[in-house]
Amino acid sequence: MLTILLIATVTFFMMHAIPGGPFSRERPLPDEIIAALNEKYHLNDPILKQYFDYMVGLATFNLGPSFRRTGFEVEELILLGFPISAKIGLMAIIIIILVGIPVGIVSALRQNKPADYFVMFIATLGVTIPSFVVAALFIYIFAGVLQWVDAFGLERPSSYIGPVLALVGYSLAFVSRLTRSSMLEVMRQDYIRTARANGLSRFKVIYKHALKNALIPVVTYLGPMVAAILTGSFVVEKVFTIPGIGKYFVQSVNDRDYTMIIGSTVFFAVLYVIMVLLVDVAYSLIDPRIRLGKKSE
Amino acid sequence: MKKLFVVALTLLLGLGLFACNPTTTAASVTELNWNIGAEPLTIDPTLNGASDGGDVINQTFEGLIREVNGVISPGIAESWTTSADGLTVTFTLRDSKWSDGSDFTAADFIYSWRRGLDLRTASEYSWIWEYTNIVGALESIYWTDECDNGTEICTVYNDDGDVIGIDHSDGLDDTTGLTQDEALDAVGISAPDDNTLVVELLQRTEYIVSLLGFYHFLPVKQSAVEADPDGGAWAIDPALVVCNGPFVLTEYTPGSGLVLEKNENYWNAEEISLTKINGEFIDDDASAYIAYQQGQLDVIPTVPAPLITALRAVDEEFYVFALLGTYYANFNMDDPLLGGNAKLRLALTYSIDREAICEALSAGQIPATGFVPEGFVDHTGADFSLTAGTYGIAADDSMYDEAVTLFAEAATELGMTVAQLRTAVSENVYMYNTSSSHQLVGEMMQASWSTNLGVNVTLENQDWATFQNSRKDGDYDIARGGWLTDFMDPAGMLAIFMEGNAYNDPNYDSVAYNTLMAEASAATTAAVHFAKLYDALDVLMADMPIIPIYYYSDILMVQSYVKGWGRSVLGTIDLTKVYIEGK
Numbered sequence: 001m002l003t004i005l006l007i008a009t010v011t012f013f014m015m016h017a018i019p020g021g022p023f024s025r026e027r028p029l030p031d032e033i034i035a036a037l038n039e040k041y042h043l044n045d046p047i048l049k050q051y052f053d054y055m056v057g058l059a060t061f062n063l064g065p066s067f068r069r070t071g072f073e074v075e076e077l078i079l080l081g082f083p084i085s086a087k088i089g090l091m092a093i094i095i096i097i098l099v100g101i102p103v104g105i106v107s108a109l110r111q112n113k114p115a116d117y118f119v120m121f122i123a124t125l126g127v128t129i130p131s132f133v134v135a136a137l138f139i140y141i142f143a144g145v146l147q148w149v150d151a152f153g154l155e156r157p158s159s160y161i162g163p164v165l166a167l168v169g170y171s172l173a174f175v176s177r178l179t180r181s182s183m184l185e186v187m188r189q190d191y192i193r194t195a196r197a198n199g200l201s202r203f204k205v206i207y208k209h210a211l212k213n214a215l216i217p218v219v220t221y222l223g224p225m226v227a228a229i230l231t232g233s234f235v236v237e238k239v240f241t242i243p244g245i246g247k248y249f250v251q252s253v254n255d256r257d258y259t260m261i262i263g264s265t266v267f268f269a270v271l272y273v274i275m276v277l278l279v280d281v282a283y284s285l286i287d288p289r290i291r292l293g294k295k296s297e
Numbered sequence: 298m299k300k301l302f303v304v305a306l307t308l309l310l311g312l313g314l315f316a317c318n319p320t321t322t323a324a325s326v327t328e329l330n331w332n333i334g335a336e337p338l339t340i341d342p343t344l345n346g347a348s349d350g351g352d353v354i355n356q357t358f359e360g361l362i363r364e365v366n367g368v369i370s371p372g373i374a375e376s377w378t379t380s381a382d383g384l385t386v387t388f389t390l391r392d393s394k395w396s397d398g399s400d401f402t403a404a405d406f407i408y409s410w411r412r413g414l415d416l417r418t419a420s421e422y423s424w425i426w427e428y429t430n431i432v433g434a435l436e437s438i439y440w441t442d443e444c445d446n447g448t449e450i451c452t453v454y455n456d457d458g459d460v461i462g463i464d465h466s467d468g469l470d471d472t473t474g475l476t477q478d479e480a481l482d483a484v485g486i487s488a489p490d491d492n493t494l495v496v497e498l499l500q501r502t503e504y505i506v507s508l509l510g511f512y513h514f515l516p517v518k519q520s521a522v523e524a525d526p527d528g529g530a531w532a533i534d535p536a537l538v539v540c541n542g543p544f545v546l547t548e549y550t551p552g553s554g555l556v557l558e559k560n561e562n563y564w565n566a567e568e569i570s571l572t573k574i575n576g577e578f579i580d581d582d583a584s585a586y587i588a589y590q591q592g593q594l595d596v597i598p599t600v601p602a603p604l605i606t607a608l609r610a611v612d613e614e615f616y617v618f619a620l621l622g623t624y625y626a627n628f629n630m631d632d633p634l635l636g637g638n639a640k641l642r643l644a645l646t647y648s649i650d651r652e653a654i655c656e657a658l659s660a661g662q663i664p665a666t667g668f669v670p671e672g673f674v675d676h677t678g679a680d681f682s683l684t685a686g687t688y689g690i691a692a693d694d695s696m697y698d699e700a701v702t703l704f705a706e707a708a709t710e711l712g713m714t715v716a717q718l719r720t721a722v723s724e725n726v727y728m729y730n731t732s733s734s735h736q737l738v739g740e741m742m743q744a745s746w747s748t749n750l751g752v753n754v755t756l757e758n759q760d761w762a763t764f765q766n767s768r769k770d771g772d773y774d775i776a777r778g779g780w781l782t783d784f785m786d787p788a789g790m791l792a793i794f795m796e797g798n799a800y801n802d803p804n805y806d807s808v809a810y811n812t813l814m815a816e817a818s819a820a821t822t823a824a825v826h827f828a829k830l831y832d833a834l835d836v837l838m839a840d841m842p843i844i845p846i847y848y849y850s851d852i853l854m855v856q857s858y859v860k861g862w863g864r865s866v867l868g869t870i871d872l873t874k875v876y877i878e879g880k
Contacts, residue, residue: 025346080551
């Protein structure tokens with residue numbers, strides 16, 4: 001709660017500090033009209049009054065009108081866009097977990113063998129190729145040349161492939177690399193050697209003892225990643241014309257859409273905090289040394 | 298583990314399979330798929346101040362007239378008459394209906410226009426009223442009440458616009474002593490009966506009828522606007538919106554698109570053949586272009602920049618339109634050197650290659666051989682710009698020798714050697730706001746001046762907000778500028794260089810020019826009006842406080858099976874009479 005309050009406060013004052021305002025136009029508006037617009041949106045109140053008004057609004061989930069989209073309240077836009085971003089994000093997350101972790105494990109177990117080199121080569125590509133390249137190439141090849149998918153929108157189920165792939169790229173590669181290195185690290189531990197020496201099968205050692213411990217750094221990464229992916233991506237939403245909320249994070253700053261800047265930042269912060277909390281819960285499930293609610297002796 | 302792989306594979310394949318499903322949406326021949334581009338800020342006519350919003354509004358609302366391809370045809374006004382002194386224009390409105398079936402009356406115009414004039418509406422484009430010359434309009438849009446006396450609480454600002462305190466005002470305008478409502482009542486617009494609208498002008502205004510067709514002046518329905526107290530939402534809410542144009546909004550999805558359907562209550566509904574327009578908000582030029590190639594889109598307003606040159610040469614579906622606007626560079630006329638010698642400014646103006654610049658920018662720009670672009674018609678029906686001529690400004694490099702001569706003459710006039718003048722001019726800076734295209738223009742001018750005149754100016758860029766301040770405050774030597782006008786009279790272009798105009802960035806102050814412009818605007822006949830404007834242009838071009846570079850242009854790609862589309866000279870698309878043939 002304190003974190004969110006702090007984030008909202010810092011965002012509020014930082015955004016008022018950047019030059020320009022929501023009414024900067026290619027052709028500058030006359031001062032009288034700017035004054036009238038400021039009056040309408042209460043931007044001529046003293047900054048502290050604006051701050052307190054905003055905080056009261058925030059506490060009651062009233063984030064104010066968007067300056068960029070006349071007629072919409074910020075919370076309305078977030079509620080409309082989030083399910084769409086989250087749907088694509090969720091598909092991406094499932095693929096990242098279901099593909100990234102097993103691939104990492106296999107790669108670790110086959111360390112320095114061709115399979116490992118191959119996986120790591122692909123993973124390095126995945127980390128280095130930015131999503132806008134993936135998205136643009138996808139549109140060019142599958143929509144432009146092959147005409148298998150639509151070039152915009154989400155009308156058909158096939159329209160989800162491109163955005164999901166573009167979102168998956170970096171994190172999938174990162175998760176598999178992280179799983180691999182963490183798995184290698186754990187496999188070298190004494191207790192693994194002891195378990196093996198005690199005659200446990202290789203399978204049991206890997207899945208019962210090594211994996212649980214190896215997953216801790218992966219879960220740590222997954223928390224913030226889930227928050228980031230669920231809230232969409234500016235690039236992916238722009239290229240595929242998806243009405244999600246990812247674009248608001250970038251656009252609102254460019255447009256000096258004050259209410260949307262804080263609205264989207266606070267929304268992301270809340271999601272982030274929740275995910276970090278869930279990560280802590282997940283630790284207790286995976287790592288026997290961590291128990292919630294019990295003080296260590 | 299294998300299981301997991303199988304699950305993952307199934308998932309991926311499953312997604313892939315959907316891709317092979319055949320398209321089920323059979324394209325109807327009365328539907329148009331149109332990319333609007335980035336989502337408009339608003340599609341409320343009174344609040345809108347941008348061309349993308351104007352493109353939608355032009356399909357959903359109808360003003361007094363409709364201007365397509367430069368031709369004015371009756372809209373809601375069946376006919377109009379101008380009094381002998383030119384000061385009263387009376388519009389006779391046809392019997393028409395709103396999309397909800399209610400009657401349209403002249404009072405609807407009065408409501409809409411008062412809404413635009415009212416500072417409390419905070420319409421971004423309300424300054425356009427300044428150019429209407431309508432009695433009392435200025436007093437309304439610039440109604441000001443200083444915080445110095447009275448009982449109403451108001452905010453006090455310093456010169457930078459920062460709030461410095463709270464004081465009390467009397468709620469009366471400082472000059473006229475009127476309240477905001479009284480100021481609105483005093484505006485020269487009236488509706489003697491349901492079918493008559495009378496507009497009173499301060500002076501004869503040749504372009505008034507065409508200007509009143511601009512999107513800011515399109516009517517809105519009071520009950521619809523007031524159904525949404527926050528303002529603006531009614532226009533995008535299919536449940537609330539009431540239109541009077543050929544189409545009506547039936548769906549709106551933020552970030553995605555909108556759907557317009559034929560308005561059966563439109564006065565000219567029998568001439569509308571489209572039943573539906575699917576408007577998309579595709580912001581990415583490449584994605585939109587691919588969708589266009591696939592046939593998913595019929596009309597797109599942009600294409601990826603690298604393709605423009607090639608498309609322009611070969612593609613018959615690719616259109617380039619000149620806009621009524623010019624991109625230029627301002628000389629700081631308060632600078633003793635640059636502002637002090639016209640021959641020096643002419644030398645700099647003559648020695649750039651505009652064709653090369655436009656080719657490098659490759660977005661369809663047209664080399665500017667003057668300040669007023671083509672497209673304005675004078676009293677004789679001739680094109681203003683073509684009649685005025687180029688004043689020696691060449692599109693290509695053919696005036697370079699003349700420039701060298703002028704530069705030498707300027708040196709003599711200033712009592713310097715050519716070398717001294719070169720050194721002096723080289724101390725100047727060309728300033729632009731950060732953008733690769735502005736930079737390219739700057740670099741090309743810099744290179745031309747260096748080769749032709751031996752002058753090496755420095756380039757400097759500033760971010761937009763900072764640049765605007767520098768330019769406004771005259772804190773520059775040479776700075777980029779641009780102006781697009783909103784009505785079909787060259788006065789809208791030329792007026793910005795009058796003394797005191799907010800956009801007179803060079804701070805040009807010529808008594809002859811100011812007088813001629815004032816006479817042009819007070820002229821009671823079109824012949825005098827244009828004669829004065831031609832003379833004013835002569836003065837401006839002799840003094841050359843700017844370097845004209847190119848005329849702005851607009852592009853549009855339209856599938857060959859889309860027929861009957863139009864475009865206003867201001868760049869707004871008109872889909873009223875569109876029909877699909879041979880798709």
